[in-house]
Amino acid sequence: xxxxxxxxxxxxxxxxxxxxxxxxxxxxxxxxxxxxxxxxxxxxxxxxxxxxxxxxxxxxxxxxxxxxxxxxxxxxxxxxxxxxxxxxxxxxxxxxxxxxxxxxxxxxxxxxxxxxxxxxxxxxxxxxxxxxxxxxxxxxxxxxxxxxxxxxxxxxxxxxxxxxxxxxxxxxxxxxxxxxxxxxxxxxxxxxxxxxxxxxxxxxxxxxxxxxxxxxxxxxxxxxxxxxxxxxxxxxxxxxxxxxxxxxxxxxxxxxxxxxxxxxxxxxxxxxxxxxxxxxxxxxxxxxxxxxxxxxxxxxxxxxxxxxxxxxxxxxxxxxxxxxx
Ligand SMILES: Nc1ncnc2c1ncn2[C@@H]1O[C@H](COP(=O)(O)OP(=O)(O)O)[C@@H](O)[C@H]1O
Ligand SMILES: [Mg+2]
Numbered sequence: 517x518x519x520x521x522x523x524x525x526x527x528x529x530x531x532x533x534x535x536x537x538x539x540x541x542x543x544x545x546x547x548x549x550x551x552x553x554x555x556x557x558x559x560x561x562x563x564x565x566x567x568x569x570x571x572x573x574x575x576x577x578x579x580x581x582x583x584x585x586x587x588x589x590x591x592x593x594x595x596x597x598x599x600x601x602x603x604x605x606x607x608x609x610x611x612x613x614x615x616x617x618x619x620x621x622x623x624x625x626x627x628x629x630x631x632x633x634x635x636x637x638x639x640x641x642x643x644x645x646x647x648x649x650x651x652x653x654x655x656x657x658x659x660x661x662x663x664x665x666x667x668x669x670x671x672x673x674x675x676x677x678x679x680x681x682x683x684x685x686x687x688x689x690x691x692x693x694x695x696x697x698x699x700x701x702x703x704x705x706x707x708x709x710x711x712x713x714x715x716x717x718x719x720x721x722x723x724x725x726x727x728x729x730x731x732x733x734x735x736x737x738x739x740x741x742x743x744x745x746x747x748x749x750x751x752x753x754x755x756x757x758x759x760x761x762x763x764x765x766x767x768x769x770x771x772x773x774x775x776x777x778x779x780x781x782x783x784x785x786x787x788x789x790x791x792x793x794x795x796x797x798x799x800x801x802x803x804x805x806x807x808x809x810x811x812x813x814x815x816x817x818x819x820x821x822x823x824x825x826x827x828x829x830x831x832x833x834x835x836x837x838x839x840x841x
Pocket of ligand 2: 557558
């Protein structure tokens, strides 16, 4: 869907922001660009929508070289969400979200309908929020409006630059969850910039780790990134608490569940899906007074997860890491 080949950016003052970058993003994929400040993440993102022109290389979207395309037309198909949100302060929330469809020549009625639908999708009840002004919303709510506005034109591609960076950690977790659900639902292809490795491995189908000087150090799935860092820089960046972080990427495994024998389904309460990560399963387990959680696959119960099972799963994951490092 998006392909960067040998893309580089050297600013006029000689700063090499991005170096010989090869990166491909598949349709419907959510790719995170992560790395310390100044390593070229924002520059890379802005080259995809031509807010910045590369000094070398080639960028294709759907096989089309975009360097020759009219930037204004290009940006119609690329949503852009930044941390500073950039809502129009003197326009109500509904008008803010309607802006982009109106710019694209949609009728007022269509733009309005789409804006209402998107406010709903990002979890802001239109009846309550449509007629408010941006300053009457919390930071997290304003960020949701920013996402709704970017999606209102139904762009196939969405670029996001530290969109949740300014909200507190709990709100951020909620925004991340909501965004994952929304992205899966809409099937939009996303390139998401963050300096937070936890956010990157939580959200990304694949994660690109950048090092100083705009070097791509590793581009991999979260599990492989944490399990097999390509070099010392990546190992350091993903941190020494890898075991715990891996909880967020280790899937549940039927081998770590207890059989259902002697337990009646009625006793089990809430059930989690076998596709859940160990981290999420642990969260549910901690809320359960009986210390066990039913696990299902396609509405079929496959077993129960207990603290013993979590222990076994963690040990297995650590053993696997030891064999690959
Ligand atoms: N307009 C500019 N002119 C010169 N240098 C710039 C400009 N914009 C960014 N840079 C430099 O390019 C490097 C990469 O910046 P940026 O892509 O914003 O990094 P990140 O988003 O990873 O923090 C940094 O060293 C930054 O100072
Ligand atoms: Mg940046």
